[in-house]
Structure formats: structure tokens, C-alpha cells
Amino acid sequence: MPYAPKLQESASQTAGPYVHIGCMPNTVGIHGVYDHDLGHEMITGDAQGERIKLEAIVYDGSGTPLKDAMVEIWQADANGVYNSPEDGRPSDPHFTGWGRQHADHDTGVFTFETVKPGAVTYNGVTQAPHVLVWITARGINLGLATRIYFDDETEANAADPFLSRIELKVRVPSLIAKRDGNTYRHEIYLQGDNETIFFDL
Amino acid sequence: MSSGYYPRDLDLHPKAYTPGYRTTVLRSPQKALIGFDGSITEFTGPTFGHNTIGEFDNNLIVNYAKPGESAIGERIMVHGYVLDEEARPVRNTLVEFWQANAGGRYRHKKDTYLAPLDPNFGGCGRTMTRDDGYFQFFTIRPGAYPWPNGKNDWRPAHIHFSVFGTAFAQRLITQMYFEGDPNIAICPIVNTITDKSAIDRLTARLDMHNSRPHDMRAYRFDIVLRGKRSTMFENRKEGN
Numbered sequence: 510m511p512y513a514p515k516l517q518e519s520a521s522q523t524a525g526p527y528v529h530i531g532c533m534p535n536t537v538g539i540h541g542v543y544d545h546d547l548g549h550e551m552i553t554g555d556a557q558g559e560r561i562k563l564e565a566i567v568y569d570g571s572g573t574p575l576k577d578a579m580v581e582i583w584q585a586d587a588n589g590v591y592n593s594p595e596d597g598r599p600s601d602p603h604f605t606g607w608g609r610q611h612a613d614h615d616t617g618v619f620t621f622e623t624v625k626p627g628a629v630t631y632n633g634v635t636q637a638p639h640v641l642v643w644i645t646a647r648g649i650n651l652g653l654a655t656r657i658y659f660d661d662e663t664e665a666n667a668a669d670p671f672l673s674r675i676e677l678k679v680r681v682p683s684l685i686a687k688r689d690g691n692t693y694r695h696e697i698y699l700q701g702d703n704e705t706i707f708f709d710l
Numbered sequence: 711m712s713s714g715y716y717p718r719d720l721d722l723h724p725k726a727y728t729p730g731y732r733t734t735v736l737r738s739p740q741k742a743l744i745g746f747d748g749s750i751t752e753f754t755g756p757t758f759g760h761n762t763i764g765e766f767d768n769n770l771i772v773n774y775a776k777p778g779e780s781a782i783g784e785r786i787m788v789h790g791y792v793l794d795e796e797a798r799p800v801r802n803t804l805v806e807f808w809q810a811n812a813g814g815r816y817r818h819k820k821d822t823y824l825a826p827l828d829p830n831f832g833g834c835g836r837t838m839t840r841d842d843g844y845f846q847f848f849t850i851r852p853g854a855y856p857w858p859n860g861k862n863d864w865r866p867a868h869i870h871f872s873v874f875g876t877a878f879a880q881r882l883i884t885q886m887y888f889e890g891d892p893n894i895a896i897c898p899i900v901n902t903i904t905d906k907s908a909i910d911r912l913t914a915r916l917d918m919h920n921s922r923p924h925d926m927r928a929y930r931f932d933i934v935l936r937g938k939r940s941t942m943f944e945n946r947k948e949g950n
């Protein structure tokens with residue numbers, strides 16, 4: 510029999526409708542327990558790189574924006590380095606790389622104030638500038654992982670190893686945010702003809 | 711240098727489309743997930759210093775209470791280890807938890823259940839694991855509550871958990887149940903998991919050994935995250 514690890518991973522369960530109580534209590538009016546909500550600020554000082562705003566909307570199968578979801582993003586700094594001991598290279602001390610937001614109550618837009626990530630070169634492999642996105646909500650049993658790339662990085666995107674392995678090229682645009690000034694806008698579709706690409710994290 | 715994580719056994723996790731839990735119908739991707747070996751992006755993740763955590767962050771009995779008061783309900787301590795699939799400790803990782811109060815009501819404007827809010831209970835807490843992966847927190851046992859799904863669905867008493875691990879590949883949100891609760895077996899959310907042993911592993915055990923006499927009972931709950939692959943130290947011959 511093939512080798513089996515000692516333990517099995519704990520099963521996921523939905524984050525439910527009240528995920529914000531646990532992860533961003535101040536945004537739902539629970540004050541005085543935590544000074545501030547983690548992930549709210551990604552830029553903590555004079556971070557290098559271009560300041561951008563990343564705006565995303567997540568649509569369900571009826572075309573309705575998810576307003577009760579929580580979205581997290583994880584990205585490299587402007588030099589393409591992750592603020593993580595697992596990366597091992599010194600990263601920008603004024604940039605966390607990790608953001609966590611709720612949707613705007615009226616529009617359903619998730620807004621991240623961040624810097625544009627650099628291309629990431631690690632172990633001889635170069636990835637185009639990109640952001641990892643993780644979506645949890647009521648009705649989502651296992652957090653959904655996708656990526657956001659940038660529409661003004663045509664050449665880098667064409668050489669990106671993740672985008673290159675997507676067989677159905679018609680689906681690639683579902684991963685690319687559109688620039689408008691300093692804002693990149695992105696739409697995520699959970700279902701339908703334009704269903705966004707999600708990957709096995 | 712990071713070399714990746716054990717592939718996730720998706721049969722242990724709930725499928726995206728589980729119509730018994732009706733909200734999944736419109737929120738489940740219908741196309742296959744793209745299989746991807748992962749990259750440095752997924753093999754890294756945010757870390758948090760122990761100074762992130764305030765003195766009472768791991769005590770839901772008092773962290774929202776007025777001075778000298780405390781939350782209403784059965785006092786419990788929940789503890790266990792965050793481990794990876796090779797039973798190695800996941801150290802210094804952030805564990806967040808949230809729950810309803812003893813009557814089954816969340817402090818949230820969208821929760822309109824009849825059970826009253828407890829003015830001394832907020833419902834959130836967090837802690838960091840120690841070097842050996844151990845965590846503990848103090849709370850009151852949450853109540854079961856009804857929810858709109860079928861005609862008469864009730865959630866078993868549960869605590870929600872969010873865990874980071876050392877890399878985004880290990881990121882996990884789940885729920886903890888309480889041993890002996892008859893609502894576990896009939897809950898449509900629990901039953902999105904088809905593997906009975908996986909449900910069993912989300913069920914905390916009453917731990918009388920670590921209970922404090924005349925004060926609080928303990929529940930033991932371990933969390934397992936994906937295992938980290940070994941680095942291959944392969945010398946390559948020139949030209950290969």
C-alpha cells in the first residue's frame with residue numbers, strides 16, 4: 510500500500526454569514542476587543558512601488574454581487590518578494606503583502622489599497638505580476654482560490670507559467686484586471702459562461 | 711527554500727455544490743478546478759507577531775464584558791494543537807475563532823433570532839500557537855440556532871475557526887463541533903462533508919483531565935493542515 514501521512518487534513522467548513530465577527534469585528538460594530546482589524550492596511554509606511562487600488566466584485570450564479578463574502582489577497586512587493594520567512598529574501602518592510610476586506614454594503618466592491626506587485630522570480634522561474642485571491646462566504650464550502658493579473662503586462666502575462674498551463678485560452682481573460690488610471694478593476698464570476706478560473710490551492 | 715505542500719485530498723473536503731445546503735447552489739463553481747503544483751506565491755503566506763495578540767484576545771468570557779462582569783453560559787476552555795499531516799507542530803500561527811452566544815445568537819445586525827444578545831459577549835477571539843503548535847482559549851459553550859435553509863434546520867453548537875499555517879497553501883476555515891451533540895448528524899452544513907471520519911475529526915472531545923474543578927470544563931480540538939513536502943537534495947550531472 511502506498512505511504513499515507515500520519516494525519517489527515519482537517520475538513521473545511523463554510524465561513525458562514527458572520528465571518529466578519531471573527532476576522533474583522535470592527536467592521537461589524539464589535540469594538541473594543543481588537544484595536545484594528547488585521548489585513549485592513551497593506552501599506553504600513555513608505556512602501557516602494559506604484560500605489561494602486563484593486564477593486565473586485567464577486568458575482569453569484571444569478572449575477573448578484575456577494576456582499577457577505579470576505580476576500581483575502583496575498584502578493585509580492587514591488588520587487589517581487591513575499592513578506593514571508595518561507596520566501597527567505599528581504600522584503601519591503603513597509604508592505605505586508607496581505608489584505609483582507611469586506612464588500613461595500615451598496616456596491617459589493619472589495620477595495621484593496623496596495624502597491625503593484627513586481628514580477629516574481631524564484632528558483633529560476635519568473636511569474637508575471639499577480640495577486641492570489643481567496644474568497645470565503647456563506648455558501649462556499651472550501652475557500653476559492655484564484656489569481657488576478659494585470660492588463661498592462663501583456664508580455665509578462667504571455668510568458669507566465671500559471672497562465673500558460675490553462676488549456677482553454679478563452680478563459681484566461683477571466684484572470685486579468687483592467688486598468689483605469691491608478692485603479693485596476695476585476696470581476697469574479699462564481700458560475701456561468703464567464704466563470705472565473707479557480708485553482709486547487 | 712520552500713518546496714511545496716502535499717496535495718489536498720479533495721474527497722475529505724465538502725464539494726462546492728451541495729444542494730442540501732441551499733446557498734451553495736448559486737455560489738459553487740461548475741467548472742473543474744485547475745490543477746496547479748503551486749509556486750512561491752502559494753508556498754508563502756502572512757505571518758503575525760505575538761505582539762499582534764492582546765492580553766484578553768483568547769478569552770471570550772471577558773474580552774467584551776464590562777469590568778467585573780462576564781459572559782453568560784457554560785464556561786469552557788478549548789485547546790489543542792495545530793499540526794501538519796506529518797504531525798509536526800505548526801508554530802507561531804494565528805488562530806481566529808468566532809461563535810454565537812449561549813442562546814445561539816450572533817452579535818450581528820443580520821442575525822434576528824429571538825434569543826437575546828448578551829451585553830457581555832462579543833463572540834470573537836484569537837491566539838497564536840506556541841512552538842509546539844499548542845493553543846488554548848476560554849469561552850462559553852455556544853447555543854444551537856435555527857437557520858433559513860430547509861423548513862426546520864438547526865446548527866449544532868459550533869465554533870468557527872480560521873487558521874493560516876506557514877503558507878497560503880495551508881489556509882483553512884472550518885468549524886468545531888461538540889462531542890455528543892445529536893444535531894451534528896442532521897446538519898446540512900456538517901453533511902456537506904461525506905467522509906464520516908472527517909466529521910469526527912471536527913468534533914471536539916470533552917477533556918475531563920484538563921478541566922478545572924469548580925470552574926470550567928475543557929474540550930480538546932486538534933487542527934491538521936497540509937503537510938510540507940521535503941526538499942529534494944538532488945545533485946544533477948552536467949547537461950541533464
Ligand SMILES: [Fe+2]
Pocket residue numbers: 525810865868870
Ligand atoms: Fe455559525
